[in-house]
């Protein structure tokens with residue numbers, strides 16, 4: 001993170017003792033100055049101490065004269081005038097990049113964080129300082145949750161230590177003034193273009209495409225009506241958190257909005273609209289984008305009398321968690337359903353968020369997942385959390401093609417089933433007709449980060465739907481295709497902070513470590529000589545790595561942990577597992593054997609370790625697992641790293657006193673693997689996880705049965721590895737979204753062909769190859785403009 005203080009800290013380490021001594025004098029002076037500022041200390045949380053490195057701002061004229069300021073070089077923003085009461089305001093604004101630094105130790109950090117997540121993208125959120133960045137997408141999302149240009153600038157100004165720089169205010173204005181001003185609303189199966197600003201509708205109607213799409217029924221072109229009232233739509237199963245009002249007061253004391261600012265939809269301003277023909281919706285949407293007036297999509301489900309209601313509610317025993325409620329309030333905040341994406345960490349309960357949204361909309365719902373195993377789990381979860389009748393849920397997979405009873409219901413299927421353009425079986429074609437022929441109130445899209453944009457386009461153009469909700473844990477893709485999702489589904493509505501959820505006990509706290517394993521000399525000289533893919537095999541099979549793995553398994557088994565060892569390379573997986581006498585599962589493992597291993601892992605105290613290939617990256621729920629060891633991984637995939645960590649975030653024992661789960665990445669030192677490893681960790685580091693580097697495992701060399709201790713055995717082993725074909729160095733291809741037929745009782749999300757579980761991975765990688773040819777025509781011109789400006 002590029003903050004003046006962190007950079008100064010790094011640079012300071014490189015400097016001579018003499019310079020440091022002179023700095024100390026200055027720092028002492030600053031500390032003195034800070035100490036006399038009673039306001040600052042009074043604002044600190046009880047028990048917290050003031051660290052000068054957390055406190056880089058002080059009198060600008062003094063800084064210029066001291067020995068430290070030159071270290072900041074171009075990042076010296078001391079010319080920005082600090083507000084007199086800056087100490088009680090938690091945000092720094094970078095005028096050049098639109099990045100914000102939030103002092104996470106501020107008493108109003110939580111409220112400031114809520115505001116920043118609504119208007120900006122979190123970049124990095126370690127313990128003390130958080131970094132956010134403004135982007136057109138984040139501002140688009142802000143507008144879509146109801147924030148207005150002036151509110152954004154005003155609140156930012158109140159939270160900021162310096163007046164909002166003109167460049168930042170301009171970006172906010174440029175990106176938000178036209179956004180959110182036009183809405184596409186589907187009412188009683190008729191599409192309306194709606195706005196509170198008649199002039200904007202008039203501007204749109206000057207466009208020939210839009211004018212041509214308008215329904216002319218002799219009525220007024222622009223029809224005024226009443227805006228929906230934000231009557232605080234209550235999401236089922238939610239209750240107001242005690243004490244939350246007090247916190248709001250505190251927040252308001254600093255950033256209080258003018259009363260007038262609140263007069264908006266609450267007061268029932270009139271809105272104006274004109275109708276467009278359904279077949280022209282896509283064209284009108286495109287035109288609006290080109291005119292810099294993108295349409296927001298909202299579903300006025302409570303006034304939809306055209307589509308039959310679905311009898312569904314959360315069971316009385318279902319209580320949704322505060323962060324789940326918060327994410328949903330972004331979707332339903334104004335009494336309508338806004339389309340968009342909710343981002344929650346693995347294991348934080350995205351399924352229940354989706355189900356609660358369906359219970360709120362109460363209209364026919366289509367759920368799309370990445371595999372048929374997930375389809376069955378969604379069905380089971382609907383039955384577990386809600387009171388929906390089983391006959392109202394239908395499953396559409398390769399093996400089951402059901403229809404729900406009655407006129408409203410839920411269909412759960414996979415992306416590939418719905419997006420398939422090849423020849424379909426008779427049954428499948430009939431089912432698709434059923435899906436296409438009706439209007440869906442709600443489309444729930446699971447694991448949106450892995451589905452190619454083309455597939456989304458196919459789904460969205462096939463299914464007539466009012467509101468869309470995308471769910472994901474990691475809104476990152478190596479192919480940078482995330483932007484497409486914003487336009488195909490909607491903006492990001494909410495993103496939870498992983499660390500907060502871990503501190504509240506909703507997900508496990510995890511200790512992450514990278515274990516650096518020296519390459520044994522024999523392997524290293526082969527590695528340097530080798531030019532082919534076998535290099536990867538050599539660093540994966542490094543005997544020191546095998547030893548580290550053996551040691552860690554022993555250490556954690558003795559602690560009572562249940563361990564999963566991950567390897568993307570099947571050759572390495574098999575060799576390690578056979579050598580260490582542990583069971584392994586990969587794409588080719590027979591079904592009975594798989595079920596048996598998973599069952600034993602869960603219930604047999606004598607089996608505490610299993611090896612798992614890439615097929616277990618996603619959708620596997622083994623809450624018994626408390627330790628992960630990664631021996632070989634898919635190059636630099638940040639998403640895969642996060643998903644793997646996700647396997648232990650739901651550890652059953654997470655709320656035990658002092659409990660920690662463990663995540664080890666074994667890396668062969670001085671090889672290409674180190675580069676990939678650093679890249680892989682970035683997403684988790686940005687979530688606040690700290691990777692410790694372990695260079696020496698205490699006591700490993702003294703282990704009695706340590707493998708490959710002598711040179712002869714290592715040379716033998718090297719020959720075996722060199723004999724392996726180049727094919728063995730290639731990572732496992734786990735096939736597409738294969739349909740499976742298995743089920744087992746206990747292991748939720750492991751109840752089937754694991755081969756099918758990783759279909760999503762393949763989808764994303766497939767798209768990566770095509771990314772260079774990807775069409776950019778759906779990109780909003782303002783974003784293109786913005787990107788060009790930034791690239792320049």
Ligand SMILES: Nc1ncnc2c1ncn2[C@@H]1O[C@H](COP(=O)(O)OP(=O)(O)OP(=O)(O)O)[C@@H](O)[C@H]1O
Nearest residue numbers: 319320321345346347348349350351352473619646
């Ligand atoms: N409000 C809640 N009350 C009780 N249990 C909950 C709640 N929300 C989620 N859970 C439980 O948390 C676990 C994880 O939920 P879920 O499988 O939906 O997570 P997820 O976010 O989809 O994870 P992944 O990304 O790994 O698929 C489940 O066992 C679920 O029953």
